[in-house]
Amino acid sequence: MTTGQRPLSPHLQIYKPEFTSALSIFHRITGTGLALGTLLLVYWFFTLVGTGDAFVKMQIFWASGFGRVILFAWSYALFYHLCNGVRHLFWDVGIGFDVAAARRSATAVVLLSLLMTFGAWAWGLSLLGGS
Amino acid sequence: MSLRTDLAKVRGLGSAKEGSAHWWSQRVTAVALVPLIFWFVASIISLVGAQQAVVQAWVATPWVSVLLILLCIAMFHHLQLGMQVILEDYIHVEWLKIASVMIIKFLAVALLLASIFAILKVAFLG
Numbered sequence: 001m002t003t004g005q006r007p008l009s010p011h012l013q014i015y016k017p018e019f020t021s022a023l024s025i026f027h028r029i030t031g032t033g034l035a036l037g038t039l040l041l042v043y044w045f046f047t048l049v050g051t052g053d054a055f056v057k058m059q060i061f062w063a064s065g066f067g068r069v070i071l072f073a074w075s076y077a078l079f080y081h082l083c084n085g086v087r088h089l090f091w092d093v094g095i096g097f098d099v100a101a102a103r104r105s106a107t108a109v110v111l112l113s114l115l116m117t118f119g120a121w122a123w124g125l126s127l128l129g130g131s
Numbered sequence: 132m133s134l135r136t137d138l139a140k141v142r143g144l145g146s147a148k149e150g151s152a153h154w155w156s157q158r159v160t161a162v163a164l165v166p167l168i169f170w171f172v173a174s175i176i177s178l179v180g181a182q183q184a185v186v187q188a189w190v191a192t193p194w195v196s197v198l199l200i201l202l203c204i205a206m207f208h209h210l211q212l213g214m215q216v217i218l219e220d221y222i223h224v225e226w227l228k229i230a231s232v233m234i235i236k237f238l239a240v241a242l243l244l245a246s247i248f249a250i251l252k253v254a255f256l257g
């Protein structure tokens with residue numbers, strides 16, 4: 001058997017953390033965070049039904065300082081996971097799979113996801129008249 | 132020399148007996164999610180601070196209801212597949228692993244149905 005040729009999963013206890021490995025685990029963390037976030041999304045859908053005050057209460061919560069911190073983290077997690085997910089899809093068709101390219105695309109993912117997050121917030125805040 | 136039978140090789144389903152189906156569905160849902168998420172985020176931002184009635188009217192627009200339901204289908208399927216892999220990687224007690232994967236499946240189906248129900252209710256009744 002040619003087991004020596006097979007790729008190995010990183011053995012975390014003896015694995016030197018790398019920029020690229022940090023991005024990899026962050027994809028998992030953001031995926032889990034986004035999965036938890038769907039609970040709030042489903043709740044939001046239900047606040048739209050009928051005419052109760054749950055919708056307004058939630059809107060007030062998101063506008064609060066704490067609410068905005070959560071929304072900011074949520075939006076960054078989503079943009080990061082989206083960008084890094086697209087990076088995964090390129091790998092899956094065989095593009096950018098060597099170490100140098102993976103480092104370059106890692107930088108691109110970090111910068112692009114930050115840019116998208118700030119862009120989205122700049123747009124949203126401008127709609128609120130800057131408050 | 133391989134100990135695998137010719138039939139097993141031809142089927143190509145591997146030890147999990149499902150071949151690459153799980154992996155493939157994760158990619159298909161990921162591809163679907165890219166445009167859906169862009170659309171959804173842009174819509175939510177443009178609705179920032181809007182009254183409930185405005186958001187309801189948006190959800191009730193026929194193509195919006197359909198896209199929202201598509202988003203929920205792709206998202207809950209994607210997240211179920213993803214969380215299953217994570218649980219399988221980190222939980223090493225067999226019964227706990229099977230139980231938690233089952234719970235994620237049940238939850239994903241329940242939350243998907245709940246979302247579709249709420250969206251349709253808003254679409255049809257406001």
Ligand code: HEM
Pocket residue numbers: 027028030031032034035038081082083084085086088089157158161162164165168206209210212213214216217
């Ligand atoms: C917006 C577009 C999205 C893209 C392009 C995308 C892409 C991907 C890809 C390619 C994977 C597989 C990673 C791997 O094999 O290691 C993945 C995993 C995952 N995704 Fe997404 N995803 C998206 C949105 C979402 C959303 C909205 C959620 C949750 C609500 C989510 C939750 C997860 C989870 C939990 C995993 C498992 C992570 C892991 O196995 O390490 N994803 N995503």
